[in-house]
Amino acid sequence: MVQPPAVMPIPQAPARPVVQLTPGSVATVVVGGTAVVLVVGVVLVSLLLAVAITAASVAVVAVAARAILNDSRKGR
Template sequence: MLRPRIPVNQQPTGEIIPTITTLGAVIPHNQAQAHAPCGCQHHAPAPVAPAAPRPAVQLTPGALLLLVGGGTAAVLVVGAVLVSMLLAVAITAGALAIVALVVRSLIASEQKQHRR
């Protein structure tokens, strides 16, 4: 199996993340070290407002016309194929009816000859 080669950080990076106190001063706290209780208030980060949803595909007027033209062409092609299949079935049914009449006529004439 294929496994991604992503390096794994085994130890903390020691990144300093500042927190905001009630007075507005920024006091850095080291995440890797435990600290004594302090007077600052730790707040959860404010939720970020989601961006306005954008449509997955944005169509220009030219692309929209191309899409409508392509859809129309596809419908016409599918319609032509279905009509040709229906015509093929109709021709086959007609040919089969003619063959049935010929075979019936041959059988009837054969029976008349044997009766004589």
């Protein structure tokens, strides 16, 4: 007697994990995002302030150098 071929079960793809958003996790994400925005903002403002201070220093040095060069050309 001939036996029918065995039926192979079709493998199922593993189910994707479900992300559950609880009020606590939403609050954590909001607080974390706010902290990141504040830190990036502070860093950018600090860099802008450093550039402004450097520009002012260079301007003062340029004015002083110009005054010294003008005085030396006039023979004082």
